[in-house]
Amino acid sequence: MFMKNILKFAFGFGLIAIIVVIFYQTSTESSSDYSTRIYTVNSGFGYEISLHNKILIKQDNIPAIQNEIPFCNEDDANKIAALVIDKLERKVAPTISKIELQENKIVLNCLN
Incomplete structure (x- = not known):
């Protein structure tokens, strides 16, 4: 018992x-109200971030670097778009630094 x-x-x-x-x-x-769209641009990729179907950010080039070059692959564009969305959700400035590009292993030279 x-x-x-x-x-x-x-x-x-x-x-x-x-x-x-x-x-x-x-x-x-x-469930985030933000959405991401990765698109092709100039032999590379960019991203758009929308909120309720309204485009907030359209990024044709890799941010934080002087040269205006697109992301080399969709994965890199998606990583940075996700980081920007995370910042937007936390209500901090959605800027990207060179250090964040390095931390996310973003390819800056598509030829290598």
Whole structure:
């Protein structure tokens, strides 16, 4: 009898723990109102960031560098667009630095 009670308690506790985890995950996952579109430009890629279907940012070139060159690949454009969206959601300036380009391993010379 004692063992049955322990099993019931463990089952109940486990069920409650699962419900708490599911609730926590659904409450912390925010569905962003921002959307990204990667597009081709001048033998490379750029990105647009929209909010409720209104374009906020259109970036044809890699930000933070002097030369006006597009991203070498879609993945790099997407990485930086995601970083900009993260900053917008945190309500900080959506600027990108050279250090952030390096941290995200953004290719700056498409020939290499």
